Amino acid sequence: MKTVDVCLSPDLIHLYDVSDKVVVVVDILRATSCMTAGLANGVKSITPYQNLEQCEFMKYKGYLIAGERDGQKVDGFDLGNSPFDYLDESVRGKKVAVTTTNGTVAIEKSKRAIEVIIGSFLNISAVAAHVKKQRQNVLILCAGWKGKINLEDSLFTGALVDKLIDDFAFESDAPLLAQACYLQMKDDMLHRVQNSSHAKRLNRLNVQKDIEYCLKLDEFDIVPRLVGEELVV
Template sequence: MQIDVVANIGEARTDEFIHKTVIVIDVLRATSTMIAALGNGCKAVVPVETVLQAKELQKPGDLLGGERFCKKIPGFDFGNSPNEYTRSAVQGKRIILTTTNGTRGIQKAMKADHVLAGALTNGGACAKAAVNFKRDIVIICAGTQDVFSLEDGLCAGLILEEIGKIAGVKNLAINDFGLAMRSCYAQAKDTLLDTLLMCANGKRLSKLGFQEDLVTCAKVNDTIHVPVLDRDQMVLLPF
């Protein structure tokens, strides 16, 4: 099984996703948020690029979520904090979500056979789901404005480690960037929250008062919920 890890969305080449399973990672915070929302009973998350698209797609009963520059968009029901998407707030609802990087990553992956959303919180479950699809895998670290983000790389490393446990390390062909991320995760996994606090997005979120989100997003294998793309929306993969 070939597994390639891509450092940021700008480097992702759409045509390379054909017949593959793509895992999109945006740990801080889009994919962590999708996982939390779907895990708490939300019906579907529709990722869109712009605020206008979000408003146009909204049907009665739908909720709007999203951020620009880490902050909630005026008039929206939620920002991009996984802790906002509680069961009482989201159960049975459809959420239109617009975030800067995670959404772009999912839209870029649409040519793949399967598109999953991965984060530290569901790394093991996401690895298992990806292996079950029996395709080569591309892991896209969403990054921030086409620049690599450490937390996404660490999550790619976690998923590679988990895939190795399932499929056997010797059966995997991993690109150089993936090998680097796997080593990086192995080195950092015992001090993951500290590492998240050191990286650019972690610092930015801390400064804006979102420390609790970092704690939530750093919980490795906290859930078995895996969002999967079904036409234009993310739904929960049956398990």
């Protein structure tokens, strides 16, 4: 039986061997929710950059540039980190270069994996179906907040683990922890996430609508994956 494991923070990724695993990268608020929404809405590709200047440079190559630091859109960038930016008609058919606080770091750390895919509540059932079909070991990697564990990524992880429980064995205790947290909070998820530390941080930035959107289930039946340096469907 293939295994599912969970890495709740990118700062723990050194403990995992990703080379024999499909890695599901998760940054619910808001990088991977944006990526899912954008690619479902017809964005041609999304290329993640850790470095802000590198990302900005892609403007001159015809990309739309998307950037966020500490929850706020970077000055002069085309898109921020709101899923609604990615749902606009104007992004269709375009290539996007993106840099975010936590999400792109997690993708960068997964590059040695068999495959890197993008998970969010918006495509959770599609992700579950995809990894079941793949029949490879799976690692769910949470982007967290500057190395710390966050609630929304943990809840998504627990929800995904709960969908995989009959088809995969657990590799360590982190899947049990995430699943228990999800089962405890699932009927009250929006309220719980609104009271989490990251949401409170974002609430200061008036992104209540974003948070509600990022917790919607199965808006899209797509699985973004990394091909070379680009995320595509």
